Amino acid sequence: MKIARNIVLVPLIMLFVSCQAKVKDKPLTENQLTEKTILSAEALQKYDTAYFASGCFWCVEAVFESVKGVKEVVSGYSGGKEQNPTYEQVAYGRTGHAEAVEVFYDSKIISFEELVQVFFGSHDPTTYNRQGPDRGAQYRSIAFFKNNSEEKAIRNYIEALEKEMVYDAPIITQVVAFEKFWKAEEYHQDFERNNPNQSYVRAVSVPRLNRFKANFKSFLKEDSH
Template sequence: MVTSNLSRRITLLGLIALTGAFAPAAANAEPVDKPAKASPASADKKEKKLEVATFGNGCFWCTEAVFEELKGVESAVSGYSGGRVPNPTYEQVCTGATGHAEVIQVTYDPEAISFPELLEVFWMTHDPTTLNQQGPDHGTQYRSAVFYHNDEQRKEAEYYKQRLDESGAFNAPIVTEITEFKKFYPAEDYHQQYFEANPRQPYCRAVVKPKVIKFRKAFKDKLKVNDKSHDEEE
């Protein structure tokens, strides 16, 4: 069932309250809501009209594991974007020489989850204040980035980035790159659904799993499946 436009609007109050689970957040930040937007035309549509969003927020093993669990997300594919070299390999991207970022290409139903809601998850589940770094991962391939597919996505991303900075949600300025989407190259098959296929791999246990657990607690109402308690067991 489609939620109301009001309930689907992102609010910085909710985001600020939750950022501390993933990155340093400042106290006493004031909530700022986006001005009300006209509701999309409702119609008796029999077919879903899917849209695409592309985010770079660190290792795609982590980000894919997060976005694929959201209601309204049809698929989350690991890959590379924002670079100069066509059809790059993982080994090439890891050198930093191709200019690509590790990204997730998210195909979603905007009637079930909005782009601002995806932005909320994006900014909450990584530290957007560290340049070319996420935790133990260093390099331009791990940069924080929104690759917008249209002007509306650009405006939404720029708006919330500005509001988050102004609110003091983070203890340092946001360095997220907001740039036009050009090309997406899917990563090698073994990278897809990596956490699901390799839950006991050391990096997954040490980095991916804690992030996914925090995400599930913070966004319980947005998950396709709410009961994930069994996954939190060692």
């Protein structure tokens, strides 16, 4: 099994900047939106889906959007039992959900196993209920699986990472059967792309994306280099 040796560990920087500050952000205006090809729900149905949680979904969405074969990434909530969760509820730990992403991908270009490498290579899976400056169970590390094959792929990769002693601490990522994904409010979608000067984006999200790009160049789309 190929092991991604250049693991991106998110430093604990600028603790005064956190993902929870997002509740104060206002919905985007039409002039703030950047151009992006939007695929219809019908068009997306032909692609496979994968689900991950690894901290602020702004960061995670941006990472997966840069990966070849990924057609769309949606920010949302998963891992809990509550119906129709809102950002205010999830961000302040009032549900069992974590901030998560739904990844639509072309399996002819990139495999689920490779997406698992992207997941582990773009965050620190050894920190309990924490990612960078963000703390709380809503920012925990979760790799969701929809079938036995996906579960095996995740567990095999974790085993390989541990065998190679890639991390100095135990991997505590939850490996969870996927149940339901709830799409986040519209202003959270493509937030990093549409708000490059927002304080959290500049201090945490963009640096995290750039570290991933530097270490996983072979995984990137042509326009993401």
